[in-house]
Amino acid sequence: MAKEYMSMRNLRFLLHDVMNVEQLTKYERFTDHNKEMFDLMLDTAKQIADTHMFPIYEEMDEKKPTMGDGVVHVHPNIKDIMRETGESGWIVAQEDYEHGGQQMPHTVYNAANFIFHAANTSAASYFGLTMGAAELISSFGSKELQETYMTKMFAGQWQGTMALTEPHAGSSLGDIYTSATDAGDGSYRIKGQKIFISAGDHDGVENIVHLMLAKIDGAPAGSKGISLFVVPKKRPENGTLVSNDVTTAGFEGKMGMKGCPVAHLVMGDNNDCHGWLVGEPNNGLKYMFQMMNGARISVGVMSCGLSSAAYYASLEYANERPQGRTHSNRDLTSPMELIINYADVKRMLLFQKSVMEGGLALVMQCALYADLAKVCEGADKEKYQLLLDLLTPMAKTYPAEMSVQSTSQGMQVLGGAGFCSDFPLQQYYRDTRINPIYEGTTGIQAMDLLGRKVTMKMGAAVIAFGAELQETIKAGFAVEALKPRAEKLAAAATKFQEVTMKLMTLAQSEKPEVFLADATLYLENAGILAVAWQWLKQALVVEQKLAEGQSGEELKFYKGKQAAFEYFFEYELPKSIGLTKRLLSDYRLTLDLDPEYLN
Numbered sequence: 001m002a003k004e005y006m007s008m009r010n011l012r013f014l015l016h017d018v019m020n021v022e023q024l025t026k027y028e029r030f031t032d033h034n035k036e037m038f039d040l041m042l043d044t045a046k047q048i049a050d051t052h053m054f055p056i057y058e059e060m061d062e063k064k065p066t067m068g069d070g071v072v073h074v075h076p077n078i079k080d081i082m083r084e085t086g087e088s089g090w091i092v093a094q095e096d097y098e099h100g101g102q103q104m105p106h107t108v109y110n111a112a113n114f115i116f117h118a119a120n121t122s123a124a125s126y127f128g129l130t131m132g133a134a135e136l137i138s139s140f141g142s143k144e145l146q147e148t149y150m151t152k153m154f155a156g157q158w159q160g161t162m163a164l165t166e167p168h169a170g171s172s173l174g175d176i177y178t179s180a181t182d183a184g185d186g187s188y189r190i191k192g193q194k195i196f197i198s199a200g201d202h203d204g205v206e207n208i209v210h211l212m213l214a215k216i217d218g219a220p221a222g223s224k225g226i227s228l229f230v231v232p233k234k235r236p237e238n239g240t241l242v243s244n245d246v247t248t249a250g251f252e253g254k255m256g257m258k259g260c261p262v263a264h265l266v267m268g269d270n271n272d273c274h275g276w277l278v279g280e281p282n283n284g285l286k287y288m289f290q291m292m293n294g295a296r297i298s299v300g301v302m303s304c305g306l307s308s309a310a311y312y313a314s315l316e317y318a319n320e321r322p323q324g325r326t327h328s329n330r331d332l333t334s335p336m337e338l339i340i341n342y343a344d345v346k347r348m349l350l351f352q353k354s355v356m357e358g359g360l361a362l363v364m365q366c367a368l369y370a371d372l373a374k375v376c377e378g379a380d381k382e383k384y385q386l387l388l389d390l391l392t393p394m395a396k397t398y399p400a401e402m403s404v405q406s407t408s409q410g411m412q413v414l415g416g417a418g419f420c421s422d423f424p425l426q427q428y429y430r431d432t433r434i435n436p437i438y439e440g441t442t443g444i445q446a447m448d449l450l451g452r453k454v455t456m457k458m459g460a461a462v463i464a465f466g467a468e469l470q471e472t473i474k475a476g477f478a479v480e481a482l483k484p485r486a487e488k489l490a491a492a493a494t495k496f497q498e499v500t501m502k503l504m505t506l507a508q509s510e511k512p513e514v515f516l517a518d519a520t521l522y523l524e525n526a527g528i529l530a531v532a533w534q535w536l537k538q539a540l541v542v543e544q545k546l547a548e549g550q551s552g553e554e555l556k557f558y559k560g561k562q563a564a565f566e567y568f569f570e571y572e573l574p575k576s577i578g579l580t581k582r583l584l585s586d587y588r589l590t591l592d593l594d595p596e597y598l599n
């Protein structure tokens with residue numbers, strides 16, 4: 001097992017020096033907080049991660065959950081982790097005081113969440129899902145639902161899940177079959193099946209509470225007819241818990257995230273599965289989007305966490321592995337070179353560092369916009385919400401897709417050892433592969449970005465994003481050393497605008513399939529641009545810190561940052577040129593291709 005899995009120094013740099021998270025404390029919601037408290041929270045998170053999570057990361061992969069006597073047995077420490085994160089207030093941290101929370105900013109919570117996922121992403125999923133599910137009840141549930149479920153969930157005694165997917169309906173939730181029939185007693189009888197439900201059943205908690213999508217009898221077709229229900233595994237009745245006719249038919253075998261089971265659930269086999277409506281009928285998808293948007297940012301965080309752990313593991317190996325000699329050294333009796341001295345190995349490490357730290361900055365930026373959208377009023381509120389909406393698909397997808405590539409590069413740094421189970425790289429690679437798939441595949445995120453977010457409110461979100469870019473570019477032009485790269489970002493931003501205009505024109509003149517055909521490439525391009533923007537923001541701080549004069553570890557930190565920034569602009573940003581070329585082309589290969597030719 002590697003010694004390090006993340007850098008607290010980098011996290012503090014992003015939070016304080018780049019994002020200035022302390023600015024939030026001027027708003028009433030966060031007045032009780034200060035910089036020292038934020039740091040203390042992160043230190044506590046690191047301690048929990050070091051003590052309870054990181055040591056069992058590999059063990060949870062090897063000793064995967066088992067099913068016996070109708071019970072799903074997970075790693076015994078999950079019980080402690082749920083209790084610990086519940087009792088120490090992590091699950092409820094972002095909630096209002098009146099619900100027992102600490103009104104912790106999303107930005108700080110997401111920083112802590114990054115630590116948890118870097119330490120052990122499977123373990124972190126249990127309480128992350130519980131938090132999201134309990135927050136949904138808090139936002140939209142009746143007082144009765146809140147009193148019955150929230151306290152236990154926030155305390156880590158009951159697991160929360162998001163139960164959307166069905167065997168025939170994953171991306172297309174409008175097609176779900178699970179039905180809800182009014183039982184006449186304030187509840188609905190639920191019938192149907194859900195698959196792939198993370199932490200959907202296990203023995204680490206007393207009860208499982210599914211936040212489940214279903215259709216009330218007679219509801220409109222498609223997503224307009226979806227309602228949200230609380231469907232517990234055991235329902236509270238006369239002061240005790242009784243079975244609620246939710247059966248675990250099995251759980252899927254999977255390539256990664258083995259420590260967290262995904263359950264196949266069957267509801268209502270005995271016509272005795274009860275669900276309680278959350279909010280208004282037929283508004284379920286809208287409510288669920290609160291959890292899904294939070295979960296999309298979380299997937300970005302998870303991906304960065306795994307990329308970070310993989311980076312530090314491969315860095316450690318590269319620092320210790322002697323192999324061969326440099327081309328200019330012909331003395332075969334001389335000691336072998338450490339592989340970290342080879343340009344190609346440095347390139348791989350810089351790739352890992354720059355996409356991970358850049359992606360993390362983007363995710364933190366989104367979390368900050370979420371906080372600002374919550375506490376600001378009027379035009380500011382609207383601006384931050386637009387930016388959050390637009391950037392969420394990028395903050396989910398860029399880190400997720402790059403995590404697959406960067407953990408793969410991490411394996412490459414280790415050579416054959418990277419492929420072997422004695423080293424954790426293969427596990428990071430397997431664990432992160434789900435990230436571009438769940439919470440909306442990359443293809444679905446791309447259509448969300450181009451088909452909805454870019455077009456909404458007459459392009460207001462893209463305009464707001466363009467203004468943020470220009471502000472950073474302007475600041476970059478004002479610093480001599482950053483001018484050439486500010487120019488590159490300005491050029492990429494102009495091209496992005498050109499592509500967007502072209503696609504918007506197509507959207508008006510052709511059927512939607514035409515402008516959406518290469519939406520995934522548009523998203524890829526947007527992600528690169530957004531991360532380049534985040535790197536320029538970081539570089540502005542780095543230049544200032546270096547100008548102040550640094551030495552020792554601090555100098556090393558800022559020089560490392562400078563190298564990763566330069567790498568991003570020299571190696572990653574140019575990828576945007578090829579993508580732009582394709583996006584501006586009128587050649588419709590995929591759209592017009594007869595699928596027969598693929599068979």
Ligand SMILES: Cc1cc2nc3c(=O)[nH]c(=O)nc-3n(C[C@H](O)[C@H](O)[C@H](O)COP(=O)(O)OP(=O)(O)OC[C@H]3O[C@@H](n4cnc5c(N)ncnc54)[C@H](O)[C@@H]3O)c2cc1C
Nearest residue numbers: 162163164165170171196197198437438439440441443444
């Ligand atoms: C480990 C794991 C954990 C999960 N956890 C949960 C959970 O907790 N709760 C839950 O509800 N679900 C969960 N899921 C399910 C997950 O969200 C879905 O697998 C995902 O949304 C994709 O749905 P699908 O598998 O049905 O794929 P499909 O929807 O069948 O997609 C297959 C491919 O077709 C593409 N595609 C689909 N529709 C279109 C379209 N209209 N246009 C263009 N391309 C399209 C997709 O992008 C994808 O590449 C989990 C899945 C896994 C594997």
